[in-house]
Amino acid sequence: MISLQDVTKxxxxxxxxxxxxxxxxxxxxxxxxxxxxIGKTTLLQVIAGLLxxxxxxxxxxxxxxxxxxxxxxxxxxxxxxxFQFPALWPHLTVRQNILYGLMRQPHTLRExxxxxxxxxxxxxxxxxxxxxxxxxxxxxRVSLARTLVTQPRYLLLDEPLNNLDTRLKDQVLTIVSDYxxxxxxxxxWVTHEPGEVSGLSPVVRTFCPSGLV
Amino acid sequence: MNLLKKADNKxxxxxxxxxxxxxxxxxxxxxxxxxxxxxxxxxxxxDLADPDGRLFDYGREAWLLFKTLVYATSVAGTxxxxxxxxxxxxxxxxxxxxxxxMFLLLISLAIPSSVHALGxxxxxxxxxxxxxxxxxxxxxLVSWLVQSMALLPVGVLIIAGGVLIQNREQFLAxxxxxxxxxxxxxxxxxxxxxxxxxxxxxxxxxxxNDYAIPSIFSINTYAIEIFxxxxxxxxxxxxxxxxxxxxxxxxxxxxxVLGLVPQVFLTGRLRDFAGLxxxxxxxxxxxxxxxxxxxxxAVAVPLSVIFLSQDMxxxxxxxxxxxxxxxxxxxxxxxxxxxxxxxxxxxxxxxIHARGVSRRALFLLLxxxxxxxxxxxxxxxxxxxxxxTNWIYNSLLLPVLAILGRxxxxxxLVILAWLKRLDRELIWAAQxxxxxxxxxxxxxxxxxxxxxxxxxxxLMFLMGLGELGASVLxxxxxxxxxxxxxxxxxxxxxxxxxxxxxxxxxxxxxxxLVPLIFWPRSRQS
Numbered sequence: 046m047i048s049l050q051d052v053t054k055x056x057x058x059x060x061x062x063x064x065x066x067x068x069x070x071x072x073x074x075x076x077x078x079x080x081x082x083i084g085k086t087t088l089l090q091v092i093a094g095l096l097x098x099x100x101x102x103x104x105x106x107x108x109x110x111x112x113x114x115x116x117x118x119x120x121x122x123x124x125x126x127x128f129q130f131p132a133l134w135p136h137l138t139v140r141q142n143i144l145y146g147l148m149r150q151p152h153t154l155r156e157x158x159x160x161x162x163x164x165x166x167x168x169x170x171x172x173x174x175x176x177x178x179x180x181x182x183x184x185x186r187v188s189l190a191r192t193l194v195t196q197p198r199y200l201l202l203d204e205p206l207n208n209l210d211t212r213l214k215d216q217v218l219t220i221v222s223d224y225x226x227x228x229x230x231x232x233x234w235v236t237h238e239p240g241e242v243s244g245l246s247p248v249v250r251t252f253c254p255s256g257l258v
Numbered sequence: 259m260n261l262l263k264k265a266d267n268k269x270x271x272x273x274x275x276x277x278x279x280x281x282x283x284x285x286x287x288x289x290x291x292x293x294x295x296x297x298x299x300x301x302x303x304x305d306l307a308d309p310d311g312r313l314f315d316y317g318r319e320a321w322l323l324f325k326t327l328v329y330a331t332s333v334a335g336t337x338x339x340x341x342x343x344x345x346x347x348x349x350x351x352x353x354x355x356x357x358x359x360m361f362l363l364l365i366s367l368a369i370p371s372s373v374h375a376l377g378x379x380x381x382x383x384x385x386x387x388x389x390x391x392x393x394x395x396x397x398x399l400v401s402w403l404v405q406s407m408a409l410l411p412v413g414v415l416i417i418a419g420g421v422l423i424q425n426r427e428q429f430l431a432x433x434x435x436x437x438x439x440x441x442x443x444x445x446x447x448x449x450x451x452x453x454x455x456x457x458x459x460x461x462x463x464x465x466x467n468d469y470a471i472p473s474i475f476s477i478n479t480y481a482i483e484i485f486x487x488x489x490x491x492x493x494x495x496x497x498x499x500x501x502x503x504x505x506x507x508x509x510x511x512x513x514x515v516l517g518l519v520p521q522v523f524l525t526g527r528l529r530d531f532a533g534l535x536x537x538x539x540x541x542x543x544x545x546x547x548x549x550x551x552x553x554x555x556a557v558a559v560p561l562s563v564i565f566l567s568q569d570m571x572x573x574x575x576x577x578x579x580x581x582x583x584x585x586x587x588x589x590x591x592x593x594x595x596x597x598x599x600x601x602x603x604x605x606x607x608x609x610i611h612a613r614g615v616s617r618r619a620l621f622l623l624l625x626x627x628x629x630x631x632x633x634x635x636x637x638x639x640x641x642x643x644x645x646x647t648n649w650i651y652n653s654l655l656l657p658v659l660a661i662l663g664r665x666x667x668x669x670x671l672v673i674l675a676w677l678k679r680l681d682r683e684l685i686w687a688a689q690x691x692x693x694x695x696x697x698x699x700x701x702x703x704x705x706x707x708x709x710x711x712x713x714x715x716x717l718m719f720l721m722g723l724g725e726l727g728a729s730v731l732x733x734x735x736x737x738x739x740x741x742x743x744x745x746x747x748x749x750x751x752x753x754x755x756x757x758x759x760x761x762x763x764x765x766x767x768x769x770x771l772v773p774l775i776f777w778p779r780s781r782q783s
Binding site for chain 2: 090093119121124126128130134148195
């Protein structure tokens with residue numbers, strides 16, 4: 046469960062989250078809609094611990110993760126974040142990109158997870174390549190692989206279907222849906238086109254600065 | 259159910275230490291000597307004794323300062339004009355050659371001013387031989403010419419480079435709404451105004467602080483006056499008081515242009531400028547071509563004199579034999595400056611980036627640039643001239659600190675520009691997967707910053723190689739640098755030796771830029 050309690054986040058004078066309150070229940074799939082620039086991405090970044098908050102608190106599974114004074118490190122929150130753009134590290138190979146989050150795990154577990162994810166995402170032949178050598182669709186799948194290989198409990202997706210063709214959109218939707226069902230994760234999907242995830246029967250909420258309606 | 263619980267021991271502070279304290283090493287190494295200098299100078303004021311009741315010849319010095327300011331302003335104006343003409347040329351026929359031109363100018367940045375002086379001495383002598391007897395070999399006019407030519411690459415790179423970071427659509431829109439000539443007159447100056455002002459300020463400050471070229475062409479400038487004051491009186495207070503007008507003026511100008519620094523150096527990416535197809539009338543094209551022509555001429559003059567001298571090649575072996583220790587000393591000082599300075603530059607850049615690029619942060623970074631080289635040297639001498647710090651005072655560490663004091667801010671600026679260009683999601687993606695920030699820094703941030711770090715280090719190396727003002731005061735007894743030896747040879751008229759040393763410097767510059775050519779593009783962020 047993710048609970049946001051009176052969370053306030055501002056960029057200078059502009060208040061984006063104004064005593065924001067909402068609870069994302071465990072194993073739920075929530076689609077957050079709203080026009081561009083309203084604060085949906087900021088919400089995800091606050092939950093992930095990537096941005097500080099001015100007030101309030103974020104609680105994940107009974108643990109306070111964000112307050113004004115402190116924040117739990119993003120890597121300790123068991124969450125995965127899919128950015129709008131792949132954000133692959135250009136100096137690492139695809140294999141190194143994917144395994145980065147598993148470097149502290151035993152070798153056998155790493156290889157097992159890698160084999161599973163590259164099979165489901167059909168990227169086995171890309172492992173030795175670098176991001177600059179990948180097409181847009183390949184980069185998107187590698188980025189998903191990097192996020193999902195750690196089997197996060199919470200999956201945050203920031204407009205992941207932007208700039209994708211129909212075929213690739215369907216691929217991504219299928220991958221996320223399979224993951225949600227298989228791992229019983231809590232998914233928060235930000236979009237400005239709620240229709241794109243209607244096939245997954247999410248709970249659709251509209252963003253406003255004080256909460257989701 | 260109580261959902262509220264204190265964060266457990268795994269909670270960590272939001273930022274890691276370079277982003278909170280990364281400025282302290284920079285302040286300690288760069289600002290501490292200057293702060294101590296000014297404090298000691300202030301404390302020494304009551305002890306100044308002058309039987310006539312006058313500390314300095316105020317009238318003479320005010321007049322000298324005025325002449326120096328006019329000199330520096332005319333150099334800055336000339337450089338900015340050449341820069342604007344080159345910017346115009348880049349929009350028109352120069353689109354294809356722009357990157358080659360930029361690369362050549364980048365190389366020439368590191369050629370010491372005394373090498374430029376030598377080149378022009380030779381060329382002016384040549385002009386006199388072929389019949390232009392009226393051309394002077396010394397004085398304000400020829401010094402203005404040589405100083406402008408020596409600093410032309412700085413201005414042209416900044417101003418013409420400013421064109422390359424503009425939004426291409428702005429140019430296309432101009433073509434749809436008016437003539438190309440009208441664009442040059444009405445729009446281009448406004449588009450590159452920040453670059454013109456910043457380049458002008460930098461060239462102005464560099465001119466005010468340089469005494470190599472003025473002394474070679476026998477003019478007295480205020481920077482020379484400061485050096486002479488310290489050499490004759492060894493009085494820290496008198497030297498600081500004498501340099502105060504210059505420091506205040508330079509600091510004021512720097513404070514004014516600080517707001518433009520982010521626009522000029524920290525935003526935008528170099529864009530592909532091919533295909534704009536501006537078409538100027540012939541007279542506009544010819545006028546604009548003057549800019550790159552002057553820039554190329556400024557580079558060609560010193561290089562031609564160096565490479566076309568038969569005497570130089572004949573004496574090269576002997577020159578190297580006599581100067582090998584100075585050469586190794588110069589290389590050692592610059593290499594040490596890179597080793598010590600690179601971490602300081604990275605930490606300072608990360609601190610500024612985390613805090614936001616404010617005027618206060620930029621002043622902390624660039625304030626030392628407004629100090630004359632002599633003052634930097636004096637500050638270091640007086641800070642470390644004690645028994646306990648003898649190991650610094652009598653070693654090459656002192657000139658290393660001098661180079662850091664003068665050029666580390668530029669290395670920080672380069673790394674900061676690279677940091678700002680970095681997609682922060684690349685770092686966030688790592689932070690989401692790895693709780694150890696040190697590891698994220700090592701495996702993700704530093705490799706992504708590597709080109710910026712290498713460029714900053716290279717800039718510091720090249721600028722340090724040609725540094726004279728602070729080096730001449732801080733190099734320990736028994737040592738000398740290439741530029742000190744070159745400067746001395748120039749004064750004694752040992753031209754062949756000067757040419758040989760200049761060749762060594764140019765060769766070193768070229769070799770140090772070779773890695774840039776072979777830097778693997780696929781690894782670039």
